[in-house]
Amino acid sequence: MRNPKADEVISDVLTDREIYELCVQTNFWTWSAQAKVEPIAVHNAKGVYFWDIYGKRYLDFNSMVMCVNIGHEDERVIRTMVKQLYELPFAGPRMATKPRALLGKALKSILPEQLDHFLYTLGGSDANENAIKLARSHTGKFKILARYRSYHGATYGAIALTGDPRRLTWEPSVMMGVVHFLDPYRYRSTFHQHNPDISEADFARDYVKHLEEIIMYEGPETIAAILIETVTGTNGIIIPPDGYMQGVRELCDRHKIVMICDEVMSGFGRTGEWFAFDHWGVVPDIVTMAKGLTSGYAPLGAIAMRKEIAQAFNEKVYQGGLTYNGHAVSLTAAFSVINVMKEDKLVDQAREKGKLLAKLLQEMYEKHPCVGDVRSIGLFGVLELVKNRETKEPMSPFNVNNPIMLKLRQYCLDEGLYLVIHWHKILIIPPLIITEEQLQDGFRIIDKALEITDAQVEV
Ligand SMILES: Cc1ncc(COP(=O)(O)O)c(C=O)c1O
Known part of the structure; x- marks a missing residue:
């Protein structure tokens, strides 16, 4: 009725x-x-x-x-978004639009040149979901390694990747195949309770070794990706020691594992570089982002991937996508936010x-x-x-x-x-x-x- x-x-x-x-x-x-x-x-x-x-x-x-x-209510972003609303508020996710072209150009300008293809999502959780799909499909492998002190989102796959207890409520019905490992968390380091003064290089080496051990136990031929928050966010701003990110990169190269950096919180200038991985001179295979991407002016996430990953889908169909992926107003907001960040340094x-x-x-x-x-x-x-x-x-x-x-x-x-x-x-x-x-x-x-x-x- x-x-x-x-x-x-x-x-x-x-x-x-x-x-x-x-x-x-x-x-x-x-x-x-x-x-x-x-x-x-x-x-x-x-x-x-x-x-x-x-x-x-x-x-x-x-x-x-x-x-x-x-910052809140930046006139430059609002004006650009309003203009876009009058011009074209929405186009389908498989249509070529000016905002899509501009954001692609803007992202290419702030990321390492190897990361040159972008998939737009609604936020950080589904960016991570898609990153996992891409890695699994690209490698033909299944397991994902992620860290305990981490949050990767609240959707069913992303909550499975999450290491912190927010995952527990939904277990056991979360995505299968995730194995967690320990974070290089110096203040509460499990391995260094009796030698807290260990050098940064040795500290990094011990945690890379720990990861290597997990890889060997799980079987490198079963592992599609290692997913980490480059600098851990909610779980306590855990900053990797110099050598750690480089070590993770080397392990991924050696075992043909996709390296995914979740930069949803640490990206877009937060750490004093465009992306946190820039501090350590490594280039991941996939980067997930959201939050600072539009600074909250509109919902949007994104995945940056290497050409090789994108090209793996040249002939086979990428099975994934949502109605509002790459919404024109959100893409415009992100483009404008990146320009504001550049203008204001x-x-x-x-x-x-x-x-x-x-x-x-x-x-x-x-x-x-x-x-x-x-x-x-x-x-x-x-x-x-x-x-x-x-x-x-x-x-x-x-x-x-x-x-x-x-x-x-x-x-x-x-x-x-x-x-x-x-x-x-x-x-x-x-x-x-x-x-x-x-x-x-x-x-x-x-x-x-x-x-x-x-x-x-x-x-
Ligand atoms: C590191 C990290 N990854 C992923 C997410 C999930 O992002 P969203 O809430 O946009 O889905 C968050 C959100 O806080 C986050 O901090």
Whole structure:
């Protein structure tokens, strides 16, 4: 039976209260227990700030969802997108369009020349899904190696690749064939608890050796790809030691395994290079990207692949694709974002301001006993909180956001600082346009907030 309201045209005028209440009544929230959600009712955003419907301003230390790298509401991107909407809002995924041509040219200009074919997706998860399909089909092999401290997305294949416990709820019905291995995580290195001062080169070598051992046990003839976040994101900004990425590349070459770098979070200037793998001079076979690709102005992911992989499908059909792959407005947003990044030299800015971020993190480490470790690369940083610096017991147990960490986050929110906490880690991932003063403003709030967790330190 037809809904009696089905023919009623709905006015777009709402009170602030209606905005909040209608959202709470009608929306099913991701990553949430529905009854416990208290969303921030966002009204508008500009630069590194956003405002709620009551006029409260938040300094955005998480680039919303680690994606708004160029900052909120950049007029140049909005104008280009609006122009595209008038010109051609949508064309099918197998049609040649100006936005597709322009983005291909723009991506080629920022990636190593070997990576010259692009498949556009809706976001990061399906970029990883397609990367796996490509690798399996290209090699005729099946297994995928990925790391434990990783997140690769929430769709069924991507959650299987994910090493962190977000995968566990959906097991055992996730994609088969994924084998996880350990991350080169110096602060909590399994292999170096008794020799923490090991040199960087030896540390890298031990973790490459660990990976090699897994490859030999699993059988190189069964392994299609090794998929890694070049610099681990949510699981704690784990920066590979020099030699590690080169070692992974060498193993992939030796065993004919496709090397996939997930640059969904670490790409687009975040680490002070266009892509994090640029720091170590390696060229992966496939790169997956999303988030910073459009800086949140429209949904889009992409896969960059080597010519050889693309050519493997010259005659056989690539079985895959979604209706909205390569949406014209999203492609335009990405093209415009890349130009803005170039115009404003945002990659260099991230590298420069990263020095101040590292200094501020170090100051927090020196001042607050609850800070066990700090790490950063570019504007990608983390404070890892512990109850005890000697034992390194985390401030919050594994896979739990405990009340103390939530209290710390609430303090920051009350003071107008928006950031994300993952268990016992505070992530610092601001827009790359943040000024030194704004970084310092945020850290003044974090400095006070850390007194909450200092009080929990065991003496
Ligand atoms: C490293 C990494 N890969 C993949 C994804 C999934 O991207 P999306 O949420 O766009 O599907 C994320 C999202 O946070 C991510 O951080």
